[in-house]
Structures are given as structure tokens and as C-alpha cells.
Amino acid sequence: MTSPIRVAVSGAAGQIAYSMLFRIASGAVFGKDRQVQLQLLEIPPAMGALEGVVMELNDCAFPLLSDVVVTDNPEVAFDGTSWAWLVGSKPRGPGMERSDLIQANGPIFVGQGNALNKGADDLRVMVVGNPCNTNCLIAMSNSDVPNDRFSAMMRLDQNRSQSMLASKAGVPVSQVTNMAIWGNHSNNQYPDFENALIAGKPAADVINDQAWLQGDFISSIQNRGAAVIKARGASSAASAAHAALEHVISLESTTPANDWFSAAICSDGQYGVDPGLIFGYPVRSDGKGGHSVVDGLTMSDFAKQKFDAVHDELRQERDVVKDLLK
Numbered sequence: 421m422t423s424p425i426r427v428a429v430s431g432a433a434g435q436i437a438y439s440m441l442f443r444i445a446s447g448a449v450f451g452k453d454r455q456v457q458l459q460l461l462e463i464p465p466a467m468g469a470l471e472g473v474v475m476e477l478n479d480c481a482f483p484l485l486s487d488v489v490v491t492d493n494p495e496v497a498f499d500g501t502s503w504a505w506l507v508g509s510k511p512r513g514p515g516m517e518r519s520d521l522i523q524a525n526g527p528i529f530v531g532q533g534n535a536l537n538k539g540a541d542d543l544r545v546m547v548v549g550n551p552c553n554t555n556c557l558i559a560m561s562n563s564d565v566p567n568d569r570f571s572a573m574m575r576l577d578q579n580r581s582q583s584m585l586a587s588k589a590g591v592p593v594s595q596v597t598n599m600a601i602w603g604n605h606s607n608n609q610y611p612d613f614e615n616a617l618i619a620g621k622p623a624a625d626v627i628n629d630q631a632w633l634q635g636d637f638i639s640s641i642q643n644r645g646a647a648v649i650k651a652r653g654a655s656s657a658a659s660a661a662h663a664a665l666e667h668v669i670s671l672e673s674t675t676p677a678n679d680w681f682s683a684a685i686c687s688d689g690q691y692g693v694d695p696g697l698i699f700g701y702p703v704r705s706d707g708k709g710g711h712s713v714v715d716g717l718t719m720s721d722f723a724k725q726k727f728d729a730v731h732d733e734l735r736q737e738r739d740v741v742k743d744l745l746k
């Protein structure tokens with residue numbers, strides 16, 4: 421057996437982490453022959469709850485779990501890690517605007533960005549804590565880790581979109597492929613039904629209901645998080661955790677030539693996006709640590725309008741945190 425892979429999870433006593441940690445420890449992400457060392461980061465008031473999570477991890481007697489480190493110090497949490505899931509952040513409080521949330525969470529990602537320099541040479545970072553695109557931008561900007569090692573999560577939006585298209589078309593979800601979520605994990609994201617395929621055919625031809633695709637489909641995906649909160653009385657956790665794991669699995673594996681996955685990565689200007697923004701793109705991975713944006717996709721005028729709106733939103737978020745960027 422090779423040495424354990426060291427992975428950090430922040431917000432480790434929270435509800436998303438609770439659905440992630442046991443699966444990571446079971447080998448569901450890095451394989452059944454790779455030992456894992458978990459390095460769990462929390463804030464001091466949550467350390468008691470985190471101890472309880474560690475008791476449960478121990479009680480599972482996972483053969484692949486070599487050690488669990490628990491800390492409130494990001495430098496300890498990220499020390500020697502090859503992957504860092506940045507899940508922890510402050511929740512949106514009553515009456516808070518999105519810009520308030522951005523400002524409240526920004527400083528967390530300045531400190532954590534700095535501490536990421538303690539990671540292993542192959543460290544890769546994915547951000548779940550909202551607003552995840554802009555938090556990722558802040559962490560990237562405050563770290564010496566190369567920009568192409570950072571990403572933020574669009575995968576839950578991709579999975580939601582595939583599920584909803586499959587349900588509308590009356591087909592198994594596995595038949596819905598090539599689902600791109602452009603831009604921001606926010607209610608301005610653009611789930612791209614024009615380039616999605618159902619059983620290899622354009623989704624719009626199979627569903628044949630442009631009004632639904634342009635209307636209810638997009639708004640349901642954009643507002644799905646709020647709908648889950650309304651129904652469950654708590655925000656998405658198991659589905660978010662599943663997406664956070666799939667995001668990493670996709671970046672670790674070779675993407676099939678006829679498909680892609682959605683992730684927010686640092687733009688090099690692809691599709692006219694401001695270089696440096698953490699923008700949701702269709703992505704392919706080479707399975708060796710490299711990934712690239714799928715090029716050459718076309719968009720209707722309708723799609724371009726949505727794309728431009730979410731691009732503007734991310735520019736505005738960048739302006740709100742400009743004092744935190746290096």
C-alpha cells in the first residue's frame with residue numbers, strides 16, 4: 421500500500437461534512453486501496469461537536485482511515501494535504517444581502533488561502549462554502565498554490581439539472597449528459613440545456629418544449645436550494661456532500677471523450693470571461709492532475725444574455741471583495 425493521502429475538510433462539524441467524511445473514510449473517493457488521513461478544521465465553538473464526529477468515525481473502524489487530525493488552526497489542517505475541501509463558512513443570517521454574506525465570509529478565505537501554502541506539492545482545493553466562486557477567488561489570490569489547483573462547486577447544479585431533464589423526458593438520469601452550468605453558484609447561474617444531450621440527441625429536441633426549458637427549468641434549478649430549505653427546514657446537505665465528492669472524483673479521473681462535467685475554475689479568458697474569475701465551465705480532466713475548459717460550444721442569443729448576466733454578477737462580487745485580493 422502507498423502512503424495515506426492527507427485530505428483536509430473545513431466546516432467538519434457541519435451538516436455537509438457529516439455526509440462527506442464517512443464516505444471519504446470508506447474509500448469512496450480515493451479508491452479501496454488508498455489509506456486516507458483526515459485533517460478536520462473547525463472554529464473553537466464547534467470543537468465539541470467535532471469530537472463527536474470523530475468518535476463516530478472511530479466507531480466505524482474503517483480499515484482505510486489511517487488517522488484523524490482535529491484542529492482550529494488552518495495551517496495544521498492543510499499541512500501536507502493533497503486535497504482541501506473548504507466547506508466551512510458563516511451561514512446567511514436573517515435580512516443579510518448576498519453582498520453582506522460575501523463580506524462576512526471573505527476574511528475567512530484570506531486566512532485559509534495563506535494557510536494553504538502548507539499543503540503538499542500536489543495540493544488541490546475545492547470550495548463549497550458560499551458564495552463559493554468568490555470565496556475561491558479570495559483563497560486563490562491569497563495563496564502561492566497555482567491558480568489551476570483551485571475550483572468551486574457547480575456539481576450540485578449539474579446533478580439537479582440532469583435529474584430534472586431526465587424526469588421531464590421520462591428517461592433514466594444516466595442518459596442525460598454534457599450538462600454545462602455556466603458562471604456562478606447563485607440564482608443567476610445558467611444551466612445550459614442547449615448543449616445538453618439526452619441519449620446522445622440534443623435535449624431540446626427530445627423534450628420539445630422550449631417555453632419550459634427557457635422558463636420553469638432554468639428558474640427551478642436557480643432556486644432549487646431555496647425549495648429544499650422550504651421543504652426540509654434545512655439546506656441541502658446529503659446532495660451537496662455527494663456533489664462535493666463527485667467533483668473531486670471527476671477531477672481525479674479521465675473524463676470520457678463524449679462528455680464533460682461542470683466546475684468553476686480560474687478563467688484564462690475562455691468564452692470571453694474576465695481572466696482570473698472563478699467561473700463555472702464545462703470541464704474535462706486528463707486524470708493526471710490536468711483539466712481544461714471544453715471549447716467550441718455555441719450559444720443562442722437567449723443563452724448569451726443569461727451568460728452575460730452571470731458574468732456581470734461575478735464581476736460585481738469581485739468588486740465587493742477587491743480589498744481582500746492580492
Ligand code: NAX
Binds near residue numbers: 433509576
Ligand atoms: P453548517 O452551518 O451545517 O456547517 C458549517 C460549518 O462551518 C459549521 O460547523 C461552522 O462551525 C463551520 N465554520 C464556520 N466558519 C469556519 C471557519 N472559519 N473555519 C472552519 N469552519 C468554519 O453548513 P453546511 O450546511 O454544512 O453548509 C456549508 C456551506 O456550504 C455553506 O456556506 C452553504 O451555503 C454551502 N453550500 C454550498 C453549495 C454549493 O453548491 N456550492 C450547496 C450547499 C450549501 O448550501
